[in-house]
Amino acid sequence: MLSDISIKEILLCVPTGLIVLNTQGLIAWMNEAAIALIDADVTGQQWREVIDKVFSPKEDDGLEVSLVNGRRVHLAISSLSNPPGELIILTDFTATREYEHARENQNQLMTLGRMTAQLAHQIRTPLASAMLYAEHLSAMQGLEDRNRLWLSRLQACHNAIEQQIEELLLFARGERLEKRQLDLQQWSRALEERIYILFEDKTVQWKINNQLPVRQCLLHEEALIGAMLNLISNSLQAEAGQIVVDMIVNEEGSGFILRVSDNGKGMPPEVEAQVFSPFFTTRAQGTGLGLAIVKAATAAHKGMVTVNTSPGKGCIFELQIPW
Known part of the structure; x- marks a missing residue:
């Protein structure tokens, strides 16, 4: 005994x-x-x-x-x-609930993947037709400069929608991003052009600080551009009055930093803790995938994404990408 x-x-x-x-x-x-x-x-x-x-x-x-x-x-x-x-x-029961939550997310991703694959073709077909008509109009002689400008913007919007479809497919299917050697400065200029379009009809004060050098990097061009546009859209939805985009080399010289800072509503700690989780959203019309895609795109480049925020003091999202 x-x-x-x-x-x-x-x-x-x-x-x-x-x-x-x-x-x-x-x-x-x-x-x-x-x-x-x-x-x-x-x-x-x-x-x-x-x-x-x-x-x-x-x-x-x-x-x-x-x-x-x-x-x-x-x-x-x-x-x-x-x-x-x-x-x-x-x-x-912490580990048990975390496992069940992860399994539920995985099931949602599998369902999303099947739905996305089925819908992608249906969405792309009318988009392709619209672009074909736009190209015919663009090729017309004597087209006014203003109309030609609107056509170019229409094409840019089409490219943005196409990229969003691609991002959703990549995220839902878990596909690996196929990166290629790109000139970093040239890539950053392409990002600037997309940012200009995003801010074009907005009253928000914004600034771009681009200090990226001429250097070859292994990147997935559209995935990182899409991640940055998602962050800026997030700032706009947070009712930011000022947005600053920084593109700089980190202090150690081991990579570069992409940063989006705003003076919007900010986030409480309980939201910050889940902000990169798939399907987590605080907006009635939100998908909960925007910031999850940002994290996935950053991870595909062996980088990391962080957020610094507090209620009423805005957000600072930072992507750290190694060379």
Whole structure:
């Protein structure tokens, strides 16, 4: 038969959090797993006070409850008779819920991939017809300069829509981006032209700081341009009054930085934590894919994307791309 000492040692080591309350509701004992779950040894404190400090219920908790440290636990209570009191049992479901969330996202991506493949052809067919008519008009003699300008803008819009379709296909199917050697400065000029079109009918104050050098880089031209346009569109949707686009070499000289800064609404911490997650959106008409595509395009170039934001103080999105 196990001795009292060996049983206590076992209880200290089990992965489930155990907390013993006395009849006054004070925490009389807790094992190592419980201390790790709530990030504190609260022995001797009132359980009700600990609940207020440690637990942070969310709308989607279901059968579990969220903690302030982000973990999700299942809580069960059993009565103790000798000595009298209560046993609080905390089971960590964080990894399980993260796995289920990832699996759900994967299923959504698979469904999206099938739908996108079916719809891409239907969308591209009328677009191709429209462009064919535009090319015929552009080839006409005696076309006024203003009309020719509108045609060129129509072609640019068509290219943008075509690129969005390509990005969605790449993201949904998980295809690898086929990069090629490009002149970095020439690529940045092409990005500038697309940015001009995006800002053309906007009242927002904007500035482009382009210091990228003449240098050959292995890039997927449209994927990175699309990522930057997504970031700028995100700033516009956040009601920014000022937007600055920086394209610079990093301090170490090991790559370059693409940065979009704005003075828009910013984001609270709970939104910032999920902002790159597929299908996460705070807008009723949003797809939740714009920033996820930004992350995917950056990762395809072995880079990383970061965001610095707070409510009411705007956002700074930064893409760090190695040579």
